[in-house]
Every structure is written in C-alpha cells, then in structure tokens.
Amino acid sequence: MPVYDNPRQGATEAFDALRRLAHATRSPQDPAELYEVLGGVLGSVRSLRQVLDQLADAHITHRARAHDDAGNQASGASAALAAADELHQAGTYLDQVESRLNAASTQAGRIAWHPNAPETSTRWISVVFLDGGEADKVLDIISRDGTQTAIDHLAGYDYGEETTQVALANGYVYDAPPRGALDRVAAHGEHVLTYSPLLGHVNLLREYTVAPDPALAEPAQRTAAQNPVRAHATGTGPTSRRVDATDWFARNPSTTAQPRGLAL
Structure with a gap:
C-alpha cells in the first residue's frame, strides 16, 4: 500500500x-x-x-x-x-x-501514429533454366560475347509479371540465387546468371521484392515432383516461347546436377 x-x-x-x-x-x-x-x-x-x-x-x-x-x-x-x-x-x-x-x-496529442510499413524482403525467381543443346548456345554466347550479352539474350524469356506468377506457382523462389560448386555467377541489372560450362546448363534469375505474406509459403513448399512439366529445347529462340505453355525452370531428365533447394 x-x-x-x-x-x-x-x-x-x-x-x-x-x-x-x-x-x-x-x-x-x-x-x-x-x-x-x-x-x-x-x-x-x-x-x-x-x-x-x-x-x-x-x-x-x-x-x-x-x-x-x-x-x-x-x-x-x-x-x-x-x-x-x-x-x-x-x-x-x-x-x-x-x-x-x-x-x-x-x-x-495531435499525432496519429500509423503502423510501420510492412518490411519487404528480396527473393530470387527463376526466369529460365536450360541444359543440353539450348544451354550450349548460351554458353557459346558467353564465350564469344560475354555474360552481359548472354543475360540480355536470356532476358527474352522474362515476361514480367507472368513469369513471376509461374515461378511462384511452381515454387521456384529462392533466398539467394542457387548455384552448384561448379557454377559461375554473373549479374546485370535485376538479373543474375548462373552457368556451368562443365555441366552444360545455364539459369537466369530475377530479383523479386515482396512484403512477407503467409500465402506465399505454400507455393514455396511445392516440389518438382508436383510440377512434372519439363523444358524441351526446340532451337526456336526465346521470343517464340510461351511461358504459360512451357515450364522453363525444370531440368532435363538427362542432367546429373544435384537438385536445387527451395526457400521463401
């Protein structure tokens, strides 16, 4: 008291x-x-x-x-x-x-305090993954003209929001650009290119900034087994492909590279 x-x-x-x-x-x-x-x-x-x-x-x-x-x-x-x-x-x-x-x-007393703006986080989405003959063409561009030219070439597969939604739906969203022990990395603008001349594959990713959203956790947990669509090389060039008709992110069954982890 x-x-x-x-x-x-x-x-x-x-x-x-x-x-x-x-x-x-x-x-x-x-x-x-x-x-x-x-x-x-x-x-x-x-x-x-x-x-x-x-x-x-x-x-x-x-x-x-x-x-x-x-x-x-x-x-x-x-x-x-x-x-x-x-x-x-x-x-x-x-x-x-x-x-x-x-x-x-x-x-x-005249102040109305608003909540903090939602924190944003940076993720990376896969724009396109190529191996085999398609990857060899890009590797030739890298060898001949450099990585920036190769990134500009692969950016033709990037359809903006459409590509983003396909990546989110299939779970190809990463905390950092995935890379193997033998992969090399190059960056240009909002894109990052990982590639391996030895293993014969290339992967273009784009930076993706998003506010934390629990709804995004479910797509991130989906596995490749739940998304069996595979990419096939046709040699027709990136601008002739439709993102909604082909999964550009899946590896060819012939590749021996280790699978990449998914995170959001």
Whole structure:
C-alpha cells in the first residue's frame, strides 16, 4: 500500500520510479504510448512543483530548530531561509518546464501514429533454366560475347509479371540465387546468371521484392515432383516461347546436377 505520511520513503520511491522511467524511455518501441508517458511526466512535474514549495515552507517553519555544526542557531536559521529561497526559485523554473511540457503534450496529442510499413524482403525467381543443346548456345554466347550479352539474350524469356506468377506457382523462389560448386555467377541489372560450362546448363534469375505474406509459403513448399512439366529445347529462340505453355525452370531428365533447394 502507498505510504503518504513518510516524505523520506516517498522521495526514495519517486527516485526509483524516475530511474525506471529513464531506462524505459531509452528506446520506446511503440510511439503511440508517448503521449500517455508525456502526460505522466507533466503530472510529475506539477507534483514536483508542489513538493518544492512544501519543502521551502518546511525550512521556514522549522528554522528555529536550525543550527550550524558549531551550534549557532542564527547561522542555522539563515541557512534554512536561504535553502527555502533556492527551493522557491527552483519551483519558479519548474513553471517554465511545465509550460514547455504542456505545449509538447498538446502537439503530441495531435499525432496519429500509423503502423510501420510492412518490411519487404528480396527473393530470387527463376526466369529460365536450360541444359543440353539450348544451354550450349548460351554458353557459346558467353564465350564469344560475354555474360552481359548472354543475360540480355536470356532476358527474352522474362515476361514480367507472368513469369513471376509461374515461378511462384511452381515454387521456384529462392533466398539467394542457387548455384552448384561448379557454377559461375554473373549479374546485370535485376538479373543474375548462373552457368556451368562443365555441366552444360545455364539459369537466369530475377530479383523479386515482396512484403512477407503467409500465402506465399505454400507455393514455396511445392516440389518438382508436383510440377512434372519439363523444358524441351526446340532451337526456336526465346521470343517464340510461351511461358504459360512451357515450364522453363525444370531440368532435363538427362542432367546429373544435384537438385536445387527451395526457400521463401
């Protein structure tokens, strides 16, 4: 139970409460609480103003009992009056503090705090995976003209949102571009190319930024066994292919490369 007739205990409890408040306000997580906290601080300052006045009055009231260390009552009474004067002066300064806090509280009361914007995360989706003869053509481009030209060539398979939806539906979404121990990596713009001349495959991926969404977890858990559509090389070039008719991400059954992990 609170004690209201023990000033020493009250001062100790007030000090402890302010220490806790100083610790708690180092990094507030919910700004919507700031107005209420500010109101509590304002009320505390008003109470402190009252405390200072009462302490000053107590020094004046009991000055007849005041003595200095040598036992001089006149000197002790003079010190009591001086202390009372300083306490009154401190209370006057607190009036300014209260005025500023009141203004701050008024402004804080006009704020409507909105939730943080949803955090976005970066994923990578497969645009096209080629092996065999189709991959050899791209590997020849890399050898002859460089990786940037090869990426520009493979970007013809990227149909934007349509490609994104196909990748999400089939679970070809990754935390980082998947690569094997023998794969090489090249980047250009929003695309990343992983390729292996030794294993004879190329894989183009595109950066995909999305807010966390539980609905995306289910497509990410689907496996290649649930999506048996395979890519077949026809030699007709990327622009003649339809993304919705062919799964460009599946490996040819003849490849010996290890399967890639899926994550979202």
